[in-house]
Every structure is written in C-alpha cells, then in structure tokens.
Amino acid sequence: MNNNNALLIIDMQQEDGFVLENFDTVVTHTAxxxxxxxxxxxPVIFTRHINQADGSDLPRGEPRADDGGPSSYRAGTWHVEIIECLTPKPDDWVIDKGRYSAFHRTDLDARLKTLEIDTLIISGVLTDVCVLSTVFDAFALGYHIRLVSDACTTTTLAGHYSALLIMANWVYSLEILTCAQxxxxLESRDYLSLTSExxxxxxHQPPEFENTIARLHAHLARIQE
Incomplete structure (x- = not known):
C-alpha cells in the first residue's frame, strides 16, 4: 500500500436510533x-453527522422531533459523539457534516489534497447511505478507494449488500476488501481485493438477488485464502 493513504471512518457515533446488522463486529474491525x-x-479521519438543534439546516423531508428540531444526530447532544472505544486522538481529523457525503459542504477534499492523499480506505455506517454517498463523491473527485466490506454496516443485510453491489458495478476506482486483507x-504485505472486471x-434481476449476493460472497471468500 502506498504512502498516500488516509483512513476515513464514517459516522461511528453514539446515535442509537437505528438497529444495525453485525455492529459489534464492525466496531471490532474498525478498532x-x-x-x-x-x-x-x-492519517485518520472521522466524520460526524450533525444536524443543527433548531432544525434550520435540515433538508426537505428530513424527520423532525415534536419541537421541530431533528429527530436524530442533534447538535449539542451526546448522540453525535464518536463511540468511546473509537475515540479520536489529538492528531486525528474530525470532519462534521450535515449531509450524507463527507465531501458535501466540508473542507475534506482540500485537506486531503494538501497532504497529497490519493487513496481513501473507507469504513463506517450506513453502507447504503453515508458510505455510499461518500464513495461516489470520492470517485468523482478522482480518489482511489479501498472499501472495507466487513467494517461497514446498515439497518439490513439486504441494504448492505445492495450498496456493495451498486458500488462494485459502477465505481471504477474501487477495491473491496475485508478487514483482514x-x-x-496497511502493513505493506501482499493482499488481495475485489475489483470490478x-x-x-x-x-441481476430481482429474483436473482440472493444468488448475486452469494456470488459477491464467493469473490470475497477467495480473497481471504
């Protein structure tokens, strides 16, 4: 792995409004x-999704609490903080964002370019929302992307695999690899990854979805041998 990498960890926050599949495993792999x-x-970069407490920055249709503020990721609450076992260190970056993508209305791209970072190792939540949006923006901005499949998750396994398949199909600068690989x-040893051919x-068509997930699993299983 070259020296122009950064580890980008998406939204591993205290917010517990969603039940996430295999979250404990994702936390272990992220650590x-x-x-x-x-x-x-x-370089290590964390993102935090934060909504203004009064709801003034919410996009159209975003769920609101009874007081008109955001129903989740509310500024000024413990919910927006990174979970304790992954607490950022002083040298880590913490990028706050109000939208799904880590690049939207942030200085992330400028900061990466200052350090001449050209490759992002991406993990975090949710696979089919903020991870997906960030990966597509990173691709559009010219980054090489290494997505750690078992250090990401979302509310359902179907959503997780749907996002992985979409990214594998259309993000041409993408490698998908397991945490072990x-x-x-990171240790500059030989590793294997899945890249789109x-x-x-x-x-796939809808009735083939399970078989397509199995095919993805087969590719990922081979890269762990």
Whole structure:
C-alpha cells in the first residue's frame, strides 16, 4: 500500500436510533484498522453527522422531533459523539457534516489534497447511505478507494449488500476488501481485493438477488485464502 493513504471512518457515533446488522463486529474491525493506521502513520479521519438543534439546516423531508428540531444526530447532544472505544486522538481529523457525503459542504477534499492523499480506505455506517454517498463523491473527485466490506454496516443485510453491489458495478476506482486483507495492506504485505472486471459486473434481476449476493460472497471468500 502506498504512502498516500488516509483512513476515513464514517459516522461511528453514539446515535442509537437505528438497529444495525453485525455492529459489534464492525466496531471490532474498525478498532483494528485504527490501530494499524496509527502505527503506520496513515492519517485518520472521522466524520460526524450533525444536524443543527433548531432544525434550520435540515433538508426537505428530513424527520423532525415534536419541537421541530431533528429527530436524530442533534447538535449539542451526546448522540453525535464518536463511540468511546473509537475515540479520536489529538492528531486525528474530525470532519462534521450535515449531509450524507463527507465531501458535501466540508473542507475534506482540500485537506486531503494538501497532504497529497490519493487513496481513501473507507469504513463506517450506513453502507447504503453515508458510505455510499461518500464513495461516489470520492470517485468523482478522482480518489482511489479501498472499501472495507466487513467494517461497514446498515439497518439490513439486504441494504448492505445492495450498496456493495451498486458500488462494485459502477465505481471504477474501487477495491473491496475485508478487514483482514486491509490490515495486510496497511502493513505493506501482499493482499488481495475485489475489483470490478467490467461495468455492471454484478448485474441481476430481482429474483436473482440472493444468488448475486452469494456470488459477491464467493469473490470475497477467495480473497481471504
């Protein structure tokens, strides 16, 4: 793995309004990635999704509480803080955002370019929302992306795999790899990853969805051998 990497951890916050699949495993894998990145002096970036307490910055249709403010990720509450076992260190970056993508209305791109970062290792939540949006924006901005599949999750496994398949089909600068393989890469050891061989490589019709997930699993299983 080259020296122009940064680890970007999306929205691993205290907010508990969603029940997430395999979240404990995702936390464990994220902690391992953090430890390795820090030892290898790879820049670490956390994002926090934060909505203004009065609801003034909410996009159209965003759920609101009875007082008109946001129903989740409310500024000034403990819910917006990074979970304790992943607490950022002084040298880590914390980027606050009010939309799904880590690049929307933030200085993330400018800061990455200042450090000549060209590759983002991405993990976090939710796979089919903020992770997906960030990956597409990173691709549009010219970054190479390494997505750690088992360090991401969302509210359902169907949503998780749907997002992985969409990204595998259309993000041409994307590698998907497991935490174990990413740790090897961070340590400058040989590693394996899944890259799309062609556009729409995981195309499927609705009745084929389970078989397509199995095909994705088969690819990921092979890269762990």
């Amino acid at each position: 391992a990635l953090l430890d390795s990145a820090r030892r290898q002096q790879v 990413c740790l090897r890469a 062609r556009p729409d490589a995981f195309a």
